[in-house]
Amino acid sequence: MAEKKLEKWQVKDSIRVFDHRWAKVRRDSCILPDGSEIDDYYYWEGGDFAQVFALTAESQVILVRQYKHGVKEIVLELPAGMIEAADASPLVTARRELLEETGFEARTWQSLGVLHVSSAKATTRAYPFLAQIAQWIRSPSLDDDEDIQVIFCSVPEVLDLIAKGIIRDANSIATCFKALQVLERI
Amino acid sequence: MAEKKLEKWQVKDSIRVFDHRWAKVRRDSCILPDGSEIDDYYYWEGGDFAQVFALTAESQVILVRQYKHGVKEIVLELPAGMIEAADASPLVTARRELLEETGFEARTWQSLGVLHVSSAKATTRAYPFLAQIAQWIRSPSLDDDEDIQVIFCSVPEVLDLIAKGIIRDANSIATCFKALQVLERI
Numbered sequence A, B: 001m002a003e004k005k006l007e008k009w010q011v012k013d014s015i016r017v018f019d020h021r022w023a024k025v026r027r028d029s030c031i032l033p034d035g036s037e038i039d040d041y042y043y044w045e046g047g048d049f050a051q052v053f054a055l056t057a058e059s060q061v062i063l064v065r066q067y068k069h070g071v072k073e074i075v076l077e078l079p080a081g082m083i084e085a086a087d088a089s090p091l092v093t094a095r096r097e098l099l100e101e102t103g104f105e106a107r108t109w110q111s112l113g114v115l116h117v118s119s120a121k122a123t124t125r126a127y128p129f130l131a132q133i134a135q136w137i138r139s140p141s142l143d144d145d146e147d148i149q150v151i152f153c154s155v156p157e158v159l160d161l162i163a164k165g166i167i168r169d170a171n172s173i174a175t176c177f178k179a180l181q182v183l184e185r186i
Helices: A090-102 A155-163 A170-182 B090-102 B155-163 B171-184
Strands: A010-020 A023-031 A038-044 A050-058 A061-068 A074-077 A080-082 A105-109 A125-136 A149-153 B010-020 B023-031 B038-046 B049-056 B061-068 B074-077 B080-082 B105-112 B125-136 B149-153
Touching: A010 B010, A010 B125, A023 B125, A050 A090, A050 A105, A061 A090, A061 A155, A061 B038, A080 A090, A080 B038, A090 A105, A090 B049, A125 A170, A149 A155, A155 A170, A155 B171, A170 B074, A170 B155, A170 B171, B049 B090, B049 B171, B061 B090, B061 B155, B090 B105, B090 B125, B149 B155, B155 B171
Parallel strands: A050 A125, B049 B125
Antiparallel strands: A010 A023, A023 A038, A050 A061, A050 A080, A061 A074, A061 A149, A105 A125, B010 B023, B023 B038, B049 B061, B049 B080, B061 B074, B061 B149, B105 B125
16 A cells, blocks of 8 residues: 655644643644644643553453543543653553552563554553463552452453443553454454 | 442532633542542543544445644544534534545444543543445545545454554554454454
């Protein structure tokens, strides 16, 4: 397939118009490939996170059920956490979040690449991982604002939860997709 | 599996702190189930969109290649578009975007439910659809800031593009997952 020549926009000016520890909004003035200009392109900055499809030694997938205030629902998702420190790698974050949210450590870890969370509206990337031979080490250690139930499901049960719309987080579903490809279940 | 009793947060106060046509940020003061308070919970409001996994009569999947300024990359995704008017339904939006971005109309349409785009950081929902027997009607009619290449792939080719990280939009991958479940390919 011949690829059409597509060009990136040039950034003429860029200002962070909103700056809070957990919320950063940037406004760019851009020059488009045809020479036209957009002077008010707003997007969300940062918020990169790691996400884990973890399988126990008994081939159970580890899920977390919790309240999320963006969508204002109690949701069922894969364990995930923000890459907070500038020097924290996605893998270090993934290991930490799996342990903190669920109390599990896994023997083998494999990167599943990178995902875009909202390619037009945010810079945010998610870093999905496949973790295998996960074993319970200790009780979860949750942040003050976290109240989490850990749930274990077989792979067919996870597929059913996605089909029924009970797991509805696009990033969790995309991470499941890529993990199941590596596991040769898709 | 017994479900642990999880509670939603109560919203004590809520202010839109940033308000532009394409960018709305809200700050909530919340009371958590344990009685503690968070007085600065920021999240992105709105931006709901429809997304289409469209198959032509020859079983080719219709993809779009274009520049996205959130991630600043040329990306390969499923056709998608914002639900702009208050009275536009996800299905009306999905049909319009498929036609505008690719020039195709489909004979059959099926809702694949709803997806969360970023459950902690945004209210945003995506509405995925499976469209079948898509046929070329006319040339695409693009917005001023859009420059799009339409690409056709078989289902095995799409799986390969996801495995290789070339399709990396979580919402597109989640929509593919749900469409392939309905098509009994997963």
